[in-house]
């Protein structure tokens with residue numbers, strides 16, 4: 001796989017405050033990379049540094065093997081789609097799409113051809129002569145994406161492009177973006193808060209926290225083998241249950257007074273570890289002592305599935321997802337089991353144990 | 355039943371609309387009346403112009419005598435109109451250019467003491483300009499610009515700038531940063547960025563600045579009176595005092611009316627031309 005983009009020890013400070021602390025990342029050509037992380041972790045800042053809108057304090061950025069760290073945004077071979085669309089309100093859709101090319105002194109006929117091609121891909125041909133003010137939110141978003149396509153960039157940058165749309169439109173635009181990626185085959189970097197967008201669109205998910213990369217991996221890797229408790233708790237909704245446990249000899253830990261079996265680890269007895277269990281992996285039963293015991297706090301019925309909120313004997317909370325079975329009364333005592341392969345274990349520093 | 359209700363609703367709508375428009379027309383007439391009065395009065399013949407002002411319209415046939423009389427004052431009305439027009443236009447152009455750049459700078463760049471400078475500029479609005487006329491006069495004299503229209507333009511621009519910079523900074527602050535960033539990604543830089551992308555978006559601000567600069571410099575009297583000493587460099591307001599003072603104690607009211615018309619029409623024209631840039635909702639559809 002050839003290289004689409006590379007970040008090398010990229011840092012960013014705003015005055016004395018460093019917000020990106022040395023990020024290393026390699027993105028293959030044509031890969032769809034999604035940045036996720038809590039609000040304020042630096043996703044937008046990182047994306048804007050790639051775009052050239054924010055100066056890089058330290059480190060290098062390469063796009064297509066070329067160092068672009070000090071290049072003007074228009075020279076980097078990137079195009080960006082903003083959360084707020086950022087269309088030029090005084091220009092028609094046609095002029096919006098063609099503006100970049102006209103700035104590059106491309107001949108008029110060629111601009112027209114490219115604009116028509118992009119409009120066709122996004123099915124916005126009937127809108128070409130309107131102003132942005134005369135478009136709906138979804139249509140504006142298409143125009144914003146169209147403006148990016150016309151630039152024929154090596155790398156597309158998206159900063160939460162769908163978060164201003166309503167839920168239904170968001171789903172259809174998500175599918176549209178996936179289709180676009182398939183058709184154009186460009187490298188794409190996509191920032192989002194939305195777990196579903198991240199899981200469905202990404203070839204590679206980058207989980208950020210406080211300006212540091214916590215894990216890079218495919219959606220499956222990040223979901224099934226989180227590198228640490230932060231990633232485990234961040235990816236997935238509802239989040240993975242992270243339970244405090246104490247090591248009791250090889251292959252055994254104590255959680256809230258119940259002994260559970262874990263893969264054998266060489267952690268000393270009495271050490272505190274964290275057990276991770278996804279809600280959908282917990283199998284609920286009413287009478288099976290010997291596994292994890294809990295009392296029901298309340299249930300959320302979502303139609304296809306149900307979330308059962310429970311409390312362990314020592315007060316820790318636990319969420320289980322249940323696809324069938326009758327409703328559970330509050331304060332009912334229940335028992336949980338799981339397949340050993342689905343249990344995750346983290347050391348006292350929150351790092352994944354084998 | 356529903357037909358009756360619909361009928362009643364239509365009637366209400368008609369009378370509602372009627373009242374709305376009647377009030378609008380009334381208000382428009384109220385503001386138009388002084389112009390009409392002066393305009394009509396200026397068309398009276400020379401002898402009629404000296405008579406009591408009622409009725410205000412010409413009764414002995416329309417004539418342009420009063421305008422001919424007006425032309426006999428000073429260096430001729432064309433010369434003074436040209437003086438005023440040159441001064442006003444130069445003031446507008448310079449004020450718009452400087453405040454556009456300054457407003458952009460204050461809105462978008464970070465530099466030390468930015469807010470201090472901005473407050474200082476705004477604070478000069480608190481100084482009555484009459485109080486600095488003497489130093490201004492001395493400075494212009496040192497620069498060899500006293501008794502020159504260029505000097506007058508510089509004074510007007512200076513007086514106009516604090517308000518204009520403030521206006522333009524607000525106008526640029528209202529332009530979402532993302533639009534500018536999108537334009538930078540599209541390859542628009544510096545002057546191209548300002549002219550092709552930002553200028554259309556701050557046009558309401560520019561129109562406001564231009565209108566104020568025009569009106570203030572076109573109508574300004576005191577500085578022009580003090581800084582200009584040559585008769586044929588007078589701007590219209592200064593000329594008008596000569597007309598108003600009359601000759602040999604006799605005031606030619608017809609010439610005064612004509613002078614008022616000559617001074618008013620360009621103001622109206624400028625306002626009517628620029629007011630369409632006040633269009634609301636220009637920014638609609640840019641973001642969100």
Ligand SMILES: Nc1ncnc2c1ncn2[C@@H]1O[C@H](COP(=O)(O)OP(=O)(O)OP(=O)(O)O)[C@@H](O)[C@H]1O
Nearest residue numbers: 014017019037038039040041042043044045046193
């Ligand atoms: N211009 C700036 N000056 C100072 N600090 C800034 C500036 N821009 C961003 N920051 C800080 O940098 C950090 C990262 O901001 P950033 O916008 O990249 O977060 P984010 O991950 O995109 O958050 P969100 O998900 O809410 O959009 C934040 O702590 C923010 O306060």
Ligand SMILES: [Mg+2]
Nearest residue numbers: 043044045159
């Ligand atoms: Mg952000």
